[in-house]
Amino acid sequence: MADIVARNVRKIYNPDKRYPVLAIDEVSLEVRENEFVAIVGPSGCGKSTLLYMVAGFLDLTAGEIKVNGKPVEAPGPDRGIVFQHFALFPWKTVLRNVTYGLEEQKIPKAEREKIARKHIDMVKLTGFEHHYPSQLSGGMKQRVAIARTLAFDPEVLLMDEPFGALDAQTRGVMQEELLSIWSKRKKTVLFVTHDVREAVYLADRVVIMTARPGRIKEIVDTKFAGYKSTEEVLESAAFAQKTHQIWKSVREEVDKAGPLDG
Amino acid sequence: MTVRSTIVVLWRYAPIFILLAAWQMASELKFVPDSLLPSFFDVVHRWLEFLADGEIAKSGTFLWDAVRSFFASTVVTNTAASMWRGMVGLGLSIILGVTLGIAMAWFQKLRDFFEPIVMISYPIPKPALIPIFIIWLGLGHISKIAVIFAGCLIPIVISAFNGARGVDRYLIWSARNMGTREGKLLWRVVVPASLPDILSGIRMALAISFILLVSSEMLAAKSGLGFLIFFLGESGEYAGMFAAVLTITLLGFFADRAYLTIMRRILIWREE
Ligand SMILES: Nc1ncnc2c1ncn2[C@@H]1O[C@H](COP(=O)(O)OP(=O)(O)OP(=O)(O)O)[C@@H](O)[C@H]1O
Ligand SMILES: [Mg+2]
Numbered sequence: 221m222a223d224i225v226a227r228n229v230r231k232i233y234n235p236d237k238r239y240p241v242l243a244i245d246e247v248s249l250e251v252r253e254n255e256f257v258a259i260v261g262p263s264g265c266g267k268s269t270l271l272y273m274v275a276g277f278l279d280l281t282a283g284e285i286k287v288n289g290k291p292v293e294a295p296g297p298d299r300g301i302v303f304q305h306f307a308l309f310p311w312k313t314v315l316r317n318v319t320y321g322l323e324e325q326k327i328p329k330a331e332r333e334k335i336a337r338k339h340i341d342m343v344k345l346t347g348f349e350h351h352y353p354s355q356l357s358g359g360m361k362q363r364v365a366i367a368r369t370l371a372f373d374p375e376v377l378l379m380d381e382p383f384g385a386l387d388a389q390t391r392g393v394m395q396e397e398l399l400s401i402w403s404k405r406k407k408t409v410l411f412v413t414h415d416v417r418e419a420v421y422l423a424d425r426v427v428i429m430t431a432r433p434g435r436i437k438e439i440v441d442t443k444f445a446g447y448k449s450t451e452e453v454l455e456s457a458a459f460a461q462k463t464h465q466i467w468k469s470v471r472e473e474v475d476k477a478g479p480l481d482g
Numbered sequence: 483m484t485v486r487s488t489i490v491v492l493w494r495y496a497p498i499f500i501l502l503a504a505w506q507m508a509s510e511l512k513f514v515p516d517s518l519l520p521s522f523f524d525v526v527h528r529w530l531e532f533l534a535d536g537e538i539a540k541s542g543t544f545l546w547d548a549v550r551s552f553f554a555s556t557v558v559t560n561t562a563a564s565m566w567r568g569m570v571g572l573g574l575s576i577i578l579g580v581t582l583g584i585a586m587a588w589f590q591k592l593r594d595f596f597e598p599i600v601m602i603s604y605p606i607p608k609p610a611l612i613p614i615f616i617i618w619l620g621l622g623h624i625s626k627i628a629v630i631f632a633g634c635l636i637p638i639v640i641s642a643f644n645g646a647r648g649v650d651r652y653l654i655w656s657a658r659n660m661g662t663r664e665g666k667l668l669w670r671v672v673v674p675a676s677l678p679d680i681l682s683g684i685r686m687a688l689a690i691s692f693i694l695l696v697s698s699e700m701l702a703a704k705s706g707l708g709f710l711i712f713f714l715g716e717s718g719e720y721a722g723m724f725a726a727v728l729t730i731t732l733l734g735f736f737a738d739r740a741y742l743t744i745m746r747r748i749l750i751w752r753e754e
Contacts, residue, residue, distance in 0.1 A: 277655045297661040307652035311674045311751045321660035354753035372660060 222288040222298065222375045222408050224251040224274060229283035231269050243269045245433040247283070256402060256409040258419035260466065261429030261437075262474040267412040268304055270434070271378045274410065275301045287376060297321060300374030302382040304412075306365040308353040314340060314364050315349040321372030339367035342397055344390075358385040366394065370401060377402075377409045384414065395422060396450075416467045420459060421450075428469050431477035440466055520721040529725035532556040556710070557729060563705040564695055565733070567623055571630025572684075572691045579635045579687075580680055583642025584672060600639055608633035608690065612698045626698045626706070633694045634687035641683020645676025678752060681745045688741055692734050707733070 231244040244266040251257045259267050272278045274285055276295040285292045287299060300321075308317050315336055322332035340346055343363035353361055362385045369377070382398075383391045399422065402409060413419050419426045420442045428437045442462055447453045502522050508514050509521030516524075536554030540547055552558060586593045586600075612629050619625035649672050657671045658664075699708025707730045714723040 272655075275655070275659060277658070295655065295658040297659065299659070301656075301659050303652055303656065305652060307650070307656040309653060309656070309671070309674070311677070320657075324661035352751040354751060368660075 223253045223255075224249070224376065224408060224410065225286045226250075226270075226274070227284050227286075229270070229273065229285060230281045231266065231273060231278065232281045235281065242433040244273075245435055247434065247436055249427060249436060249439075251408055251410060254406045254408055255425070256411065256423045257425050257427060258411045258413055258423035258442075259427045259429060260413060260416055260419050260470050261434060262431050262470065262477045263414075264477070265429045265432050265473070266434030267429065268380050271301065271380050271410065271412060274376075275299050275378055297325065297372055298374055299376040299378055300369040300372060301378040302365050302369045302380060304380040304384070306353075306361045308361055308364055308368070310353050313350050313352055314345060314356070317353070317364055318368045318371050321368060325372060335371055336367075339371040340364075342370075343367045343394070359387065359390065362386060363390075363394070373405065375407060377407050377411075379409065379411045381412055381414060383418065391418075398422065416470060417463050420463045420466060421454065426466055428466060429473070431473045437473065438469065517720065520724055524721045525724040525728060528721040529557065529728060532722065532725055533558070557725075560705055560707050560710050560726070561729060561733065563623075564699065564707045564730075567626040567699075567706065568630060568691050568695045570623075571627040571695075572634050572687060574627070575631045575634035575638055575687060576684055578631075579638030579683075580642045583639040583644075583680075584646045584668065584676065586639070587643050587646030588668060588672065596639075600636060600643075603636050604640070608694055609697050612694075612701050615698075616702045621702050621704060626695065626703065629698045630691045630694045633690050637686050637690065638680070638683045641679045641686070642676060645679025645683075646672050648679070649675040678749055681749065685738070685741055685745065688737060689734075692730070692737075696730060 226247055226249045229244060229247040230242070233241040233243055247266075247270065249257075259270070261267055269278065273280055274287065274292065276292045276299070309320065312320065315333070318336040318339055319332045322335055327335070337346075337349070340349060343366055345360060345363055345367070348356065348360065353364065356364065362382065366379075366382055369379075383394050386394060395418065401407070409423075411419070411422060416426075424441070424443045426440045426442050428440065429435065430437045440462065444453045444456065444458060447456065453459055505519070506522040509516065509519065509524075520528075533552070533555050535556050536551035536558070538547065538550045538554050541550075582592075582596065586596050608629070611632055612625075615625045615628045615632075619628055653671055653675055654667060657667060662670050695706070696708035696711070699706035700712040703709040707726050710726040711723055711730070714720075714726060
């Protein structure tokens, strides 16, 4: 159980060198306990940077970030991250990658293997337990990365385009799994994506960021109450309207970013 | 080994057999005088003699005497002396080199101190150290071990340093995210992630160790394959000299093959 509060956060990369980059400026955001917040914005606007600061990997240039009321000082397993580029340990098998976090938490061997296998099964990779990451496709690696982070059951989930490498069908299945875990185990989720539909469908609120330097442009409520099924939500006019609104807003920023330099 | 794989291996090394046959032919047809290049068969013959010349006090038990004689033979005693020096020198340089290289990558203070030392040592032609170590440490095992240690150390330090420096920071972040403490990061992430670099640095050091081994033994020693080459050459025993060269060649070849096999097994996780 944890909430995230960011106040006037600014991040400058390489401030003392010749080409400092102002990646993030004046970002203030509150994510409530058990809330699912998605972040969308043009490439290079600082979404990953923001996640890394919440995770405690990067120092802030200004401002502060509190998780659970305490300022973030170092990384820790209370905030599990799924990296955009997976960051699996290439020398460990799928199973050992997934048990790693559990091992660090001193969970007995038999139990951590059971938990790991459950999560490997959840991401549909049963049969690949003893493969190394180099033997997997991009989408399979991404699913291992998701299983690995979910396995140690962090209170806060920081997900950086976690479904980016998946085909539409697998992505749909993973979205369902994530929602079911989120509702069962009650987690606070900060979820970066390029897919506006995905953001609107999964999140309670969607944060739209401006082109670099990343600021918060607007925050849109995307909770859909009173629908009987997922399909009904996805086919509703309200869903289409929100998606379109956010899509247009992001598009403006992409255009502002000018030539597609990433 | 199946018949099939034996044939594959033989076929792969066929060019070597052709070369040996050409060598033998050249001698048979008197293209080259024996004093410059003894025939291949003479060399092999001499080599077998060296293998059987172990002098021991006979105990009367045939098998036991054969074994003891084998271990007392010229080939085996000198090979053992060389291998002992090489393995100790290389082993010590691996232990210290890997530790120092990784520590330099991890601790800024150590890097500041050792980097200039490593940089100045790198271009020294390592055989130039041989006379110095002989003056300091004499003609026995220790001077050769020291030369090999010194010559192998720098490439291992550099490869371990580069490996540890180049560790993907996301892997380190990933471990810290899952609860790995600062003190354990080295062992859990940095060492395994830099293993490919470390192991190829050691392979380079293995080759260097052979060069230094033979040249230091040729310069000053009372045993070892390098000594044998030099001694037999000086006394005009060319077939014997070639037999010693042949031994060191085979030793080097099998050492590298064995190392490569082990390395592949350790790095099985790497992509093809
Ligand atoms: N290590 C770094 N050093 C210097 N500048 C960096 C570094 N990492 C990122 N940046 C800069 O910060 C900006 C934000 O990068 P970030 O990776 O957070 O963007 P992003 O929104 O995650 O982009 P994408 O959607 O493409 O993943 C980029 O424009 C980049 O120029
Ligand atoms: Mg990113």
